[in-house]
Amino acid sequence: MPGEKQSSEKHTMAEMSPPPRASEAHRDEPVAKPAQPHFRPAWQGRQAYAAIDLGTNNCRLLIARPSGENFTVIDAFSRVVRLGEGLATSGVLSQEAMDRALGALHVCADKLRRRNVHLARSVATEACRRASNGAEFIARVRDETGIFLDVISAQEEARLAVLGCHILLEQGEGPAMIFDIGGGSTELVLIDSGERVPRILDWQSVPWGVVSLTESCDGIDLADPSPDALARHYAQMRGLVADSFAEFGERIEPWRAKRGLNGAGAELRLLGTSGTVTTLASLHLELPQYDRRAVDGLIMPVEAMRAISARLSGMCLDERRQLQCIGRERADLVVAGCAILETILDLWPAERLGVADRGIREGILRSLMAADFRRQADKT
Numbered sequence: 093m094p095g096e097k098q099s100s101e102k103h104t105m106a107e108m109s110p111p112p113r114a115s116e117a118h119r120d121e122p123v124a125k126p127a128q129p130h131f132r133p134a135w136q137g138r139q140a141y142a143a144i145d146l147g148t149n150n151c152r153l154l155i156a157r158p159s160g161e162n163f164t165v166i167d168a169f170s171r172v173v174r175l176g177e178g179l180a181t182s183g184v185l186s187q188e189a190m191d192r193a194l195g196a197l198h199v200c201a202d203k204l205r206r207r208n209v210h211l212a213r214s215v216a217t218e219a220c221r222r223a224s225n226g227a228e229f230i231a232r233v234r235d236e237t238g239i240f241l242d243v244i245s246a247q248e249e250a251r252l253a254v255l256g257c258h259i260l261l262e263q264g265e266g267p268a269m270i271f272d273i274g275g276g277s278t279e280l281v282l283i284d285s286g287e288r289v290p291r292i293l294d295w296q297s298v299p300w301g302v303v304s305l306t307e308s309c310d311g312i313d314l315a316d317p318s319p320d321a322l323a324r325h326y327a328q329m330r331g332l333v334a335d336s337f338a339e340f341g342e343r344i345e346p347w348r349a350k351r352g353l354n355g356a357g358a359e360l361r362l363l364g365t366s367g368t369v370t371t372l373a374s375l376h377l378e379l380p381q382y383d384r385r386a387v388d389g390l391i392m393p394v395e396a397m398r399a400i401s402a403r404l405s406g407m408c409l410d411e412r413r414q415l416q417c418i419g420r421e422r423a424d425l426v427v428a429g430c431a432i433l434e435t436i437l438d439l440w441p442a443e444r445l446g447v448a449d450r451g452i453r454e455g456i457l458r459s460l461m462a463a464d465f466r467r468q469a470d471k472t
Contacts (some may be wrong), residue, residue, distance in 0.1 A: 139464075140166065140207050143456035144200055144214035146241060148176035148275025148303050149425070150367070151196035154453040155207050158461050167203055171196040172421050176219035176276045180307040185223045193229075194236060201237040211464060213456045216241045217249050218276030218301065246297030249452065250279035256455030257365045257448035258283065258290050260389050264361050267293055267347045269440040272451055273366035273432050275303040275425075280337070280436065282344055285361075293347065296340035300333050302368065305428040308332065317408060326405040329431035334438070341439050348440065362394075363446035364436075367422065368429030372400050373447045374417035382417050388449035394437055397445055401430035 141163075142155045155167040173192040175185060204212060220226040220243045230241050244252075253272040261268050264285075272279045279297045283290040300308075309329050317325070348360070373387045376396050404412060405427050412423040437445075 139210035141457055141460045141464075142204055142207070142209045142212035143453040143460070144197075144212070144239065144241075145452045145456070146173075146175065146193060146197070146214070146216040146220070148179070148217065148219040148277075148301055149174055150275065151175075151193055151200070152453055153200045153203060154457060155203065155209060156457050158465075163457060163461060167207055169196075169199055169203060171199070174275075174303065176222075176301075176303045178307070179219055179223055179276070180304045183223065184225045185219065185229050190229050190232070194233065197233055197237045197239055201239055204239075211460050213460055214239050214241050215244045215249075215252075215452065215456065217244065217452075218246070218274060218299070218304075221246070222276065222299070246277060246279060247295065249274075249277075250281050250295050250297060251292070252455035252459070253279060253365055253451045254281050254283060254290060254292070254455070255458055256451040256453065257363060258285065260446055260448045260450075261285055261363050262361050262391060262444065262446060264359060266350075266361075268361035268363065269436075269442070270363045270365070271436050273364070273368045273429055274301040276301040277304070278333075278432055278436075280340060280439075282347060294340070294343055296337070298333070298336035300336060300428075300432060302425040302428045302432070305329055305332065305432065306425050309428070319406065322406055322408075326427065326431060329428055330435055333432050333435040337435060337439055344440075360440055360442040361446070362437075362440055362442035362444070363448055364433070365448040365451040366429065368426065368433055369397075369445070369447050370449050371417055371422060371426060372397055372430070372433070375400050375415065380416055384449050387447055390447040391444050392447065394441075394443055394445050398434060398437065401434050404430055 138157070140155055140157055142153065145152045149172060151169075151171050151173045153167075153169040154165060156163040156165045173189070173196050175189050175193045177189045178186050200214075216226075216230065220230060220241070223229070226243065230243060233239055233241050250272070254270050258270060261270070266284075267282055268285050270281045270283060277297050277299050278301055280295065281292055282294045284293055309325060309332070370382070370384075370387050373390050373392060374382055376392055377386055377390075379386060409423055412418055412426060413420050415423075418426055
């Protein structure tokens with residue numbers, strides 16, 4: 093298999109401390125506190141917990157039960173809903189997009205009832221943050237499904253993503269970068285992982301995800317473009333993303349220069365959680381269909397990711413649709429993901445990239461279980 097595979101099944105229960113308010117500094121944020129590992133109350137293992145992540149592109153549900161310090165997934169659901177479709181130009185969630193999301197959330201609500209979920213948290217991200225009718229949609233979801241969506245900040249989104257996937261980072265010393273390429277935004281988090289749990293050193297959220305970037309750069313005929321037009325289109329995407337990362341790049345330059353560049357210090361470490369990195373990892377492995385067990389925890393060369401990105405950005409839409417593990421659902425969005433990914437690789441030039449098929453939902457579950465764990469411990 094062309095890549096090194098890490099263990100991907102351990103879900104350590106640890107709760108990150110709440111992020112500072114938006115007006116506070118991004119740096120030196122305490123990220124997590126270890127749970128009490130030796131307390132094993134009788135309730136543990138029977139209760140079901142759930143996390144719903146309604147993003148700009150996908151609606152995802154995860155239901156799990158505690159298992160010692162870890163948890164075991166007992167049900168899951170994922171559907172492409174494209175809630176943010178057209179948002180970049182209109183500023184509102186369309187009726188069609190809201191109907192698609194509500195259809196998926198009805199499925200989630202049914203699963204919550206059937207699994208008799210003890211505690212759940214449901215979050216919405218960039219599309220609902222940006223849309224002028226986001227609050228109306230949240231109210232409609234509550235009325236029609238009984239699900240109370242919490243529109244979280246970009247900072248909370250970054251925190252949960254780190255909590256959900258940081259255990260897949262390569263072993264090493266010094267700072268590491270974790271990123272999450274979403275549908276409507278991308279979060280980058282610089283962490284210090286020298287201790288058992290990470291600490292956020294700096295972070296940034298930019299309003300470019302695979303949907304928002306695609307819709308903002310749709311000036312060419314992607315069905316039958318010329319090679320020059322494809323190259324200009326990709327360069328335009330790269331330029332927009334690079335501009336949005338510029339200030340963050342300046343802030344993290346001391347860390348980048350200190351660690352890993354010019355042969356000095358520890359190697360730079362990089363971990364990505366998103367449909368973009370898992371899709372490209374699948375192409376790298378030449379999988380006939382997506383296999384989470386092969387992808388989650390994979391460590392692959394950055395140059396392989398760049399080569400796949402260059403290949404995809406030079407294809408027309410129909411050519412991308414023919415590729416296994418992409419298909420019609422991702423074919424029009426994957427090039428924007430490649431542009432964001434390559435710009436991140438420029439920003440934090442690690443030699444290898446860790447791939448995570450986990451993130452916000454797992455972060456929510458860990459937070460819920462750890463908080464409930466402490467409450468139950470306090471009662472005994």
